[in-house]
Amino acid sequence: xxxxxxxxxxxxxxxxxxxxxxxxxxxxxxxxxxxxxxxxxxxxxxxxxxxxxxxxxxxxxxxxxxxxxxxxxxxxxxxxxxxxxxxxxxxxxxxxxxxxxxxxxxxxxxxxxxxxxxxxxxxxxxxxxxxxxxxxxxxxxxxxxxxxxxxxxxxxxxxxxxxxxxxxxxxxxxxxxxxxxxxxxxxxxxxxxxxxxxxxxxxxxxxxxxxxxxxxxxxxxxxxxxxxxxxxxxxxxxxxxxxxxxxxxxxxxxxxxxxxxxxxxxxxxxxxxxxxxxxxxxxxxxxxxxxxxxxxxxxxxxxxxxxxxxxxxxxxxxxxxxxxxxxxxxxxxxxxxxxxxxxxx
Amino acid sequence: xxxxxxxxxxxxxxxxxxxxxxxxxxxxxxxxxxxxxxxxxxxxxxxxxxxxxxxxxxxxxxxxxxxxxxxxxxxxxxxxxxxxxxxxxxxxxxxxxxxxxxxxxxxxxxxxxxxxxxxxxxxxxxxxxxxxxxxxxxxxxxxxxxxxxxxxxxxxxxxxxxxxxxxxxxxxxxxxxxxxxxxxxxxxxxxxxxxxxxxxxxxxxxxxxxxxxxxxxxxxxxxxxxxxxxxxxxxxxxxxxxxxxxxxxxxxxxxxxxxxxxxxxxxxxxxxxxxxxxxxxxxxxxxxxxxxxxxxxxxxxxxxxxxxxxxxxxxxxxxxxxxxxxxxxxxxxxxxxxxxxxxxx
Numbered sequence: 001x002x003x004x005x006x007x008x009x010x011x012x013x014x015x016x017x018x019x020x021x022x023x024x025x026x027x028x029x030x031x032x033x034x035x036x037x038x039x040x041x042x043x044x045x046x047x048x049x050x051x052x053x054x055x056x057x058x059x060x061x062x063x064x065x066x067x068x069x070x071x072x073x074x075x076x077x078x079x080x081x082x083x084x085x086x087x088x089x090x091x092x093x094x095x096x097x098x099x100x101x102x103x104x105x106x107x108x109x110x111x112x113x114x115x116x117x118x119x120x121x122x123x124x125x126x127x128x129x130x131x132x133x134x135x136x137x138x139x140x141x142x143x144x145x146x147x148x149x150x151x152x153x154x155x156x157x158x159x160x161x162x163x164x165x166x167x168x169x170x171x172x173x174x175x176x177x178x179x180x181x182x183x184x185x186x187x188x189x190x191x192x193x194x195x196x197x198x199x200x201x202x203x204x205x206x207x208x209x210x211x212x213x214x215x216x217x218x219x220x221x222x223x224x225x226x227x228x229x230x231x232x233x234x235x236x237x238x239x240x241x242x243x244x245x246x247x248x249x250x251x252x253x254x255x256x257x258x259x260x261x262x263x264x265x266x267x268x269x270x271x272x273x274x275x276x277x278x279x280x281x282x283x284x285x286x287x288x289x290x291x292x293x294x295x296x297x298x299x300x301x302x303x304x305x306x307x308x309x310x311x312x313x314x315x316x317x318x319x320x321x322x323x324x325x326x327x328x329x330x331x332x333x334x335x336x337x338x339x340x341x342x343x344x345x
Numbered sequence: 346x347x348x349x350x351x352x353x354x355x356x357x358x359x360x361x362x363x364x365x366x367x368x369x370x371x372x373x374x375x376x377x378x379x380x381x382x383x384x385x386x387x388x389x390x391x392x393x394x395x396x397x398x399x400x401x402x403x404x405x406x407x408x409x410x411x412x413x414x415x416x417x418x419x420x421x422x423x424x425x426x427x428x429x430x431x432x433x434x435x436x437x438x439x440x441x442x443x444x445x446x447x448x449x450x451x452x453x454x455x456x457x458x459x460x461x462x463x464x465x466x467x468x469x470x471x472x473x474x475x476x477x478x479x480x481x482x483x484x485x486x487x488x489x490x491x492x493x494x495x496x497x498x499x500x501x502x503x504x505x506x507x508x509x510x511x512x513x514x515x516x517x518x519x520x521x522x523x524x525x526x527x528x529x530x531x532x533x534x535x536x537x538x539x540x541x542x543x544x545x546x547x548x549x550x551x552x553x554x555x556x557x558x559x560x561x562x563x564x565x566x567x568x569x570x571x572x573x574x575x576x577x578x579x580x581x582x583x584x585x586x587x588x589x590x591x592x593x594x595x596x597x598x599x600x601x602x603x604x605x606x607x608x609x610x611x612x613x614x615x616x617x618x619x620x621x622x623x624x625x626x627x628x629x630x631x632x633x634x635x636x637x638x639x640x641x642x643x644x645x646x647x648x649x650x651x652x653x654x655x656x657x658x659x660x661x662x663x664x665x666x667x668x669x670x671x672x673x674x675x676x677x678x679x680x681x682x683x684x685x686x687x688x689x690x
Contacts, residue, residue, distance in 0.1 A: 141581045143612040204548070235553060236487065237486075238591050239588025240552075242584050242587040266487070269488045
């Protein structure tokens with residue numbers, strides 16, 4: 001049956017209709033806002049319930065309006081409380097699926113486990129795409145070195161800006177007319193660019209194999225900018241991070257950090273984040289087992305808690321300690337890291 | 346339905362009937378032979394097809410004989426070509442399931458996907474246990490330090506003796522009346538001791554969480570001896586290895602190696618195995634992020650390709666280079682490593 005077919009690669013067709021339901025605030029609409037921010041060209045409209053206060057300033061579409069706008073995929077870009085699909089969203093979503101629009105979501109409840117949606121999608125010949133479900137038949141990684149260039153963001157912890165930094169670097173490379181592709185490894189990244197593999201949902205034996213599939217052979221002057229996950233330091237997620245590092249076989253890594261973070265979040269113990277130089281050394285040591293010439297192209301720090309003067313002091317001190325470009329990807333931008341990444345060998 | 350119930354922990358009740366089918370030789374019966382070797386007390390009999398040349402020298406049981414012997418679980422301890430259940434095994438296995446004996450296997454084809462077996466198990470109120478299927482509802486690891494002591498075998502590669510070395514160490518601890526438990530992380534280990542978690546089949550996000558569940562809080566003088574998987578050096582399986590290392594939070598590691606192995610097996614590239622001292626340094630560096638005092642208790646090498654004099658030279662040279670006990674777990678035994686592991690801090 002079309003509606004529950006297992007996809008061999010996650011892929012979302014644009015243009016998107018961003019679905020907001022009755023999302024109470026911008027924080028819960030982070031994914032939709034990220035899509036609209038990074039890929040406005042993929043977003044042709046929004047749909048919400050009558051009382052929804054969140055507004056992404058996109059055209060408000062009905063089912064007929066979506067048809068007229070040529071919408072291909074309805075992207076559920078909001079995180080409901082508890083991760084389950086609220087019943088009050090179903091009327092609009094089933095109408096959209098029955099009208100033939102693919103529905104994509106990354107909720108805890110899978111779309112294919114909601115009978116009304118499955119029936120509607122079957123009627124409309126629409127696909128239900130759960131972006132947390134990895135493609136089937138991923139291979140075991142084999143470590144064959146691939147052509148083309150790769151840069152991976154690595155983190156001191158979760159939620160320190162690995163996705164943002166990678167997207168910002170990719171934008172900078174595009175603005176310089178350098179061939180590059182953003183490779184998404186998490187659900188938000190996948191929704192933003194329309195394809196990828198949710199690496200942390202893959203079965204353990206296939207982590208590096210999934211990363212190999214994600215960034216295949218390419219032109220010698222093409223850069224894959226790969227979204228990192230977790231941290232080698234994390235007692236929770238280090239396995240994902242090392243498998244992704246090895247499968248990505250990066251030519252360069254960029255360390256991402258949050259200046260406010262002094263220890264690993266959400267653990268049952270006391271895990272201070274070491275000196276950033278040590279974190280870089282550890283990551284390079286592991287990375288060079290596969291790609292001997294891997295180097296660190298810079299450090300990208302969330303310094304949103306600092307004033308301008310503190311930020312400048314912090315970044316310039318870090319830069320002189322490490323001998324690497326150190327930036328805030330929002331406040332100061334990715335230009336110095338991009339320059340360093342592209343320097344001739 | 347009882348027969349396909351999802352277990353929250355893999356657990357196989359003894360006594361076992363080892364099922365051999367029409368296994369052509371000892372190599373394909375490695376799992377059954379391992380169970381009979383390490384846990385003769387769990388094995389009450391064997392069953393085979395008429396022409397099977399493999400004989401584990403256990404009592405030959407019929408269904409009625411299995412009843413008389415008090416058999417609880419039939420363990421399929423042979424690897425058929427291609428990993429699929431041969432049709433000619435089904436008559437005996439369905440008869441056993443219908444008679445109420447649980448059936449355990451680790452084949453590529455899941456037992457619960459074979460309708461005849463499911464029907465028979467339902468009739469006999471028997472469980473079908475696929476030891477490659479991890480328990481449901483594993484948590485994300487949280488890194489809380491647990492009481493009790495732990496030692497983990499780590500490897501330069503796959504298939505270098507991590508399971509064997511751990512079982513041999515566990516036997517040595519038992520012979521010294523030291524409280525200890527072997528913790529199985531792969532299907533053969535699980536069948537041998539009757540419980541465990543197949544760590545490489547767990548979803549990536551839950552690797553370290555599974556390792557935490559596997560070796561819970563224990564008495565201060567109790568040792569968990571944890572079976573390692575893969576290698577931090579492996580482009581294929583390093584993610585599994587790091588998640589297991591962090592979740593196990595070992596007090597000590599034992600490096601396992603095969604003296605004939607000069608590069609990582611089954612890769613598409615050229616990955617030489619570094620000096621063993623470097624491999625130990627890397628593993629300790631990662632391990633100490635979680636358990637700061639982790640040390641290496643020795644090196645366990647498969648030297649089966651060497652004569653006695655070469656072995657002695659090889660091990661004594663390695664020992665003086667590393668300043669650690671270096672043994673062959675079969676030829677020279679685990680005694681020096683056990684002594685070093687138990688030395689007062």
